[in-house]
Amino acid sequence: MTEWSAALHRLWSAAVVISSREQLAELVLPPLQELPGVRAVWGLRHAVQGDTVLAYRWKGLPLTGDLRDLVERLAPGEAGPARVIGAGDELREQGVTRVVAARFDQPGEAGGTILVALDDTGDAALVGRCLEQVIEVTHEAVRRLSEARVDQEQQVRDALLAEASLQMDAVLDTEQTMYRVPRMAVPAIAEGCLVFVYEDGKPVLRSAVHVDMRLLGRLLHDPDAVQSLAEPGEHALELRARGRVIGMLVFLFDRPAGRIPPPAFLRDLAARAALAIDNSTLYEQRRQEVARMQQHLLPTRLPRAGGLELAASYTVGDRVLEVGGDFYDVVVRDDGVVAAVIGDVCGRGVDAAALTGMARHTLTALLQEGLSPERALTRLNARLRLDGSWRFITAAVALLRPHDDGYAVQWTSAGHPAPVVMRGAGGASRGSGGGVPLGVLDSPQFGSSTLRLSRHDTLVMFTDGLTESRDGDGQMFEQDGLARALDRLGGVPVQTLVDELSTSAEASDDIALLALRVRAEP
């Protein structure tokens, strides 16, 4: 028995460090097979619930075919000391006279039975004692594996929640958020995951991921099957955010029941997903509202101005959720004089928006009535001072009068960036700015200059979002980028010019651009 003691010692050492149940049979069956009079050692792995045998393992006589049913019938139904069972005719034909069997059960885990088949020389009492010791080792190994697995699963779930939260919070785009939820879940916690969002009271599939892409492809081709998945159930969880059910999060499992995460975890994941989806939806709604509001603050179309081609663009700064204060407009007086207005109310938001609307309408109405730019700007300044607004406005008016075969431009600036004149023949130069922003002084101060535009020349007016935007190296666009862009854009259609200019700069602030080009023929 010294040999057995040594074998048992080796078994203990090896069994407690294995990482997978698959390794267990190879460890625990051979020592029993080495005992005198043993014809075979058979191992059965039982389902956690029910009588199903999940796996058959053996040493000696192969546990295949009809022998499986026979051995399953011999196996004790419950855990306990080793039993000695007399062999029937089928086994006796194989030289087996008795079978010694014992079983262990571990809550939540597949139980196991080991049966040792003896010939007539075998010592059943000795084998029974050895078997009980092996069962003890096996049970302990399974218990440790179970503990390690529970720990591992908990770690995975914690990590998933942390990583999923990070991923979901990193985007404010609804589509991306709805894609990231199932992408994170599959296959760590489920084989498939679908996101439905309620639209007009009906669940609409917005995102789906499965470990088997082709299986998913086939599923998605069957709308009825997809729709039936959105029925609430154990694995179809409501996406509930801010007291509303916004959709369903559906998990598809194709794994043993014991590997399905607990309902509390799935609910937790669904709750986080719901909040992330709802946040991004609200954010998008807000952005759309801002974009609509912004459009209301700008002219829906520019007027026709005889000998001039006009183009404008408005670029909303990077991911801002407030209405910006840039504005532009053009009016054509009855005498053919064109007044182009550009301005920028400092700050953002509803207050700035209200002021933006007021400033644009005040200036254009007064200019249309024939007031000079200085007087129109002075009236606006007086209005701002009267209201006691702390906000100031930079603004400029270009008054274009037909002159020779082009235009004479009277530029009046209240602290606004100087315009650019692009010559039709090539080259560009900066006008002069000057003046003090409106709303600062009781008696406004303006910068005034005169420019000449010939045929094909273009006057480009803009807000400081263009010149003060920075490139990847932190360089201001005004320093170098503007000149390069103007060089590149010589001769392009005037709408292309404003569109390209606004995208040349990496806008962190809003950019308003207004360009007026003298036509070849009046």
Place this chain on the structure above:
Amino acid sequence: MTDLVLVVEDSDEDIEAIARAIGRSHPEVRLEFLRSGNGVLPRLNDTGQARPGLVLLDLNMPGEGGLDVIRRVRADAVFEALRVVVFTSSENQAEAEACYAAGADSYIYKPINFALFQSVLAQTLDYWRSREPNVTQMVVPPPGESSAQA
């Protein structure tokens, strides 16, 4: 068949993590590493070596990219049974769709956390291995034929 997995990956950190993760969860699985997509077809066509049952593929590699590898593998009917699993940290949905269109079987997220990383790989291997006949790890053995090992 998926006892041999071909890993196509150029990052040293990811190679180490994949080896460690699969070594723990599936010690019986043999891993073979290629550092670029260029070597995949020659390796698969090498009849002198065992053919892998699954290719674990990074998408962004120098030389031939992962998407081209998928297309070339899928162009040859001989490799129809080969599972192609894209393992990437990308969140680009269009890329996932392109991989599916090219014939990938799985497009799997590559997590940062190692426990999650290991779990994702283990679940992916379990899923595809359970879909092969005569695999001992199957939960319920197919009726009739033995799934046992001696």
